[in-house]
Amino acid sequence: MIDINKEIAGLQWDKEPKGLYEPIAYTLSAGGKRLRPQLALIAAEIVMNGGLLNGDALENTLPAALALEVFHNFTLLHDDIMDKAPVRRGRPTVHVQWNDNTAILSGDQMLIEAYKLLSDVPADKLPQVLKWFNEMATGICEGQQYDVDFEHASQVTIEDYMMMIEKKTSLLLAYAMKIGGYIAGGTPAQLEALYQYGLHIGLAFQIQDDILDVYGNPETFGKTIGGDICSNKKTYLLLSAMEHADPESKAELLQWLLVSDRDAEKIAAVTAIYTRLGVRELSESVMEEHTAQALAQLDKLPQNGATERLRVLAEQLVTRKS
Amino acid sequence: MIDINKEIAGLQWDKEPKGLYEPIAYTLSAGGKRLRPQLALIAAEIVMNGGLLNGDALENTLPAALALEVFHNFTLLHDDIMDKAPVRRGRPTVHVQWNDNTAILSGDQMLIEAYKLLSDVPADKLPQVLKWFNEMATGICEGQQYDVDFEHASQVTIEDYMMMIEKKTSLLLAYAMKIGGYIAGGTPAQLEALYQYGLHIGLAFQIQDDILDVYGNPETFGKTIGGDICSNKKTYLLLSAMEHADPESKAELLQWLLVSDRDAEKIAAVTAIYTRLGVRELSESVMEEHTAQALAQLDKLPQNGATERLRVLAEQLVTRKS
Numbered sequence: 001m002i003d004i005n006k007e008i009a010g011l012q013w014d015k016e017p018k019g020l021y022e023p024i025a026y027t028l029s030a031g032g033k034r035l036r037p038q039l040a041l042i043a044a045e046i047v048m049n050g051g052l053l054n055g056d057a058l059e060n061t062l063p064a065a066l067a068l069e070v071f072h073n074f075t076l077l078h079d080d081i082m083d084k085a086p087v088r089r090g091r092p093t094v095h096v097q098w099n100d101n102t103a104i105l106s107g108d109q110m111l112i113e114a115y116k117l118l119s120d121v122p123a124d125k126l127p128q129v130l131k132w133f134n135e136m137a138t139g140i141c142e143g144q145q146y147d148v149d150f151e152h153a154s155q156v157t158i159e160d161y162m163m164m165i166e167k168k169t170s171l172l173l174a175y176a177m178k179i180g181g182y183i184a185g186g187t188p189a190q191l192e193a194l195y196q197y198g199l200h201i202g203l204a205f206q207i208q209d210d211i212l213d214v215y216g217n218p219e220t221f222g223k224t225i226g227g228d229i230c231s232n233k234k235t236y237l238l239l240s241a242m243e244h245a246d247p248e249s250k251a252e253l254l255q256w257l258l259v260s261d262r263d264a265e266k267i268a269a270v271t272a273i274y275t276r277l278g279v280r281e282l283s284e285s286v287m288e289e290h291t292a293q294a295l296a297q298l299d300k301l302p303q304n305g306a307t308e309r310l311r312v313l314a315e316q317l318v319t320r321k322s
Numbered sequence: 323m324i325d326i327n328k329e330i331a332g333l334q335w336d337k338e339p340k341g342l343y344e345p346i347a348y349t350l351s352a353g354g355k356r357l358r359p360q361l362a363l364i365a366a367e368i369v370m371n372g373g374l375l376n377g378d379a380l381e382n383t384l385p386a387a388l389a390l391e392v393f394h395n396f397t398l399l400h401d402d403i404m405d406k407a408p409v410r411r412g413r414p415t416v417h418v419q420w421n422d423n424t425a426i427l428s429g430d431q432m433l434i435e436a437y438k439l440l441s442d443v444p445a446d447k448l449p450q451v452l453k454w455f456n457e458m459a460t461g462i463c464e465g466q467q468y469d470v471d472f473e474h475a476s477q478v479t480i481e482d483y484m485m486m487i488e489k490k491t492s493l494l495l496a497y498a499m500k501i502g503g504y505i506a507g508g509t510p511a512q513l514e515a516l517y518q519y520g521l522h523i524g525l526a527f528q529i530q531d532d533i534l535d536v537y538g539n540p541e542t543f544g545k546t547i548g549g550d551i552c553s554n555k556k557t558y559l560l561l562s563a564m565e566h567a568d569p570e571s572k573a574e575l576l577q578w579l580l581v582s583d584r585d586a587e588k589i590a591a592v593t594a595i596y597t598r599l600g601v602r603e604l605s606e607s608v609m610e611e612h613t614a615q616a617l618a619q620l621d622k623l624p625q626n627g628a629t630e631r632l633r634v635l636a637e638q639l640v641t642r643k644s
Contacts, residue, residue, distance in 0.1 A: 019471055078427070141342060
């Protein structure tokens with residue numbers, strides 16, 4: 001059994017120049033769920049049918065799994081500069097702890113480090129893995145750009161939003177599954193099922209995130225409830241409300257979007273509008289639909305302990321509180 | 323004959339989201355010498371002995387040649403943010419024309435685009451090319467970090483400086499030669515000669531740059547003479563002067579480093595110290611030595627029109643005025 005945290009901790013950053021490598025060590029040691037490398041390894045285990053057929057295949061998947069985690073952390077590092085985020089995983093962000101220039105350059109090096117890890121993918125699999133990895137990375141940059149664009153756009157549809165979160169969040173999960181399965185020798189049909197599982201689980205995860213921001217339990221959520229409402233973030237809930245509101249509710253909602261000095265009152269009022277319009281149930285049903293679509297993919301795969309872990313993961317998602 | 327400018331212009335950036343791709347098109351359309359892809363193609367031509375033996379090899383080298391140019395432009399884009407540079411190739415830099423966030427994200431995408439181009443390297447050559455490309459990219463980020471560190475360091479030796487410019491400037495030229503030659507089927511001895519040519523020509527180029535900043539002809543240099551002196555930049559000339567100065571000259575030089583409000587006077591005084599210490603001749607001899615070492619590599623390679631172009635390039639370098 002591969003311990004991802006141990007593997008991440010085993011990457012060597014104690015080298016010169018320290019100004020380049022210390023922020024990378026700092027970022028990667030901050031923890032996180034390590035979801036993406038886990039998904040890549042689980043996907044490999046599934047197509048190996050529990051690891052019984054080919055012991056090397058799991059080892060072979062490790063460099064790509066680590067590359068996905070390093071890449072993910074690179075995106076967080078640069079996103080935090082762009083968002084001027086002060087804190088990440090309970091610690092000052094790199095651009096705060098050091099400065100913007102350090103965060104830019106160390107982030108660049110992290111992206112290169114991801115490709116270095118990728119270069120250890122078995123040679124016969126490398127051309128395809130590199131192409132998929134590049135598609136994934138491109139989609140994520142596009143998703144980040146759309147996210148920025150949507151902040152200032154007057155017209156954003158639910159369709160636009162789903163396209164954006166698919167790129168920004170889901171693609172990395174989907175490609176983690178597909179790349180992991182491919183290196184372990186999965187068939188094209190298996191790879192497609194793995195990819196679709198990742199895609200739908202990512203969409204469900206993001207919509208659940210939007211729901212929890214409004215309806216989460218303050219004691220278990222971890223973040224402040226209503227943060228998205230205060231910042232007028234175009235979430236699945238806000239866009240659904242705008243799309244389904246009667247003229248009066250829409251006018252009321254638009255008026256609250258202009259308010260920026262009465263947070264508690266704004267959160268209560270907007271939440272009331274959402275509840276009245278049935279936006280919570282609507283969002284939950286879409287989230288559950290994507291979870292169901294993810295679960296349906298599992299039936300197309302070999303049934304073993306690893307497949308079962310994906311089933312549990314999807315079910316935990318629907319009932320998670322934070 | 324491959325026309326690099328045409329190939330660069332042929333890359334498609336007319337896609338969504340425009341906020342991500344327009345800055346890339348803007349950066350790549352600004353021209354520049356296209357030196358790195360030219361070197362990769364010339365290296366390929368040399369080992370193919372004039373292109374007579376294998377016509378496909380030159381075509382096969384093109385994706386890597388373009389990847390090197392896109393990578394080089396990515397480094398300029400991010401360096402310009404870090405240096406707060408307002409102008410590049412006669413046009414506003416991306417972070418000025420758009421903003422810092424756009425320059426960060428579009429730069430990231432350019433780095434990914436370089437790897438996309440690289441993924442078209444013939445599959446049997448890809449693992450090695452990817453490893454070398456990653457080594458080169460890592461070296462350049464390290465060089466940039468050392469450059470930043472040296473700005474604030476009290477003790478920088480000539481040895482430190484040579485190490486820094488080798489990473490920041492020479493590696494890209496050296497790996498362009500080696501990668502181009504490798505894809506075209508060069509022998510290990512040829513690849514080593516190509517690599518060393520690129521390395522030494524890069525060092526000579528950078529030292530010549532430092533010399534021209536002080537002793538260049540204002541009418542042909544293009545930039546203001548003495549810019550490095552005004553900003554106390556630790557160039558080959560300044561570091562040589564510090565290393566070779568008698569105590570009195572050193573004290574005089576150190577005093578001028580503290581002056582920031584009398585540019586013309588400072589340039590004249592520091593230049594006079596350099597001239598008195600023989601720093602110009604010293605720098606020129608080191609530059610000529612590296613040029614000679616580059617030229618010596620050419621004797622180890624097949625002699626053809628492409629080899630001759632490298633000879634001319636090296637000789638032009640020693641006598642260039644801008």
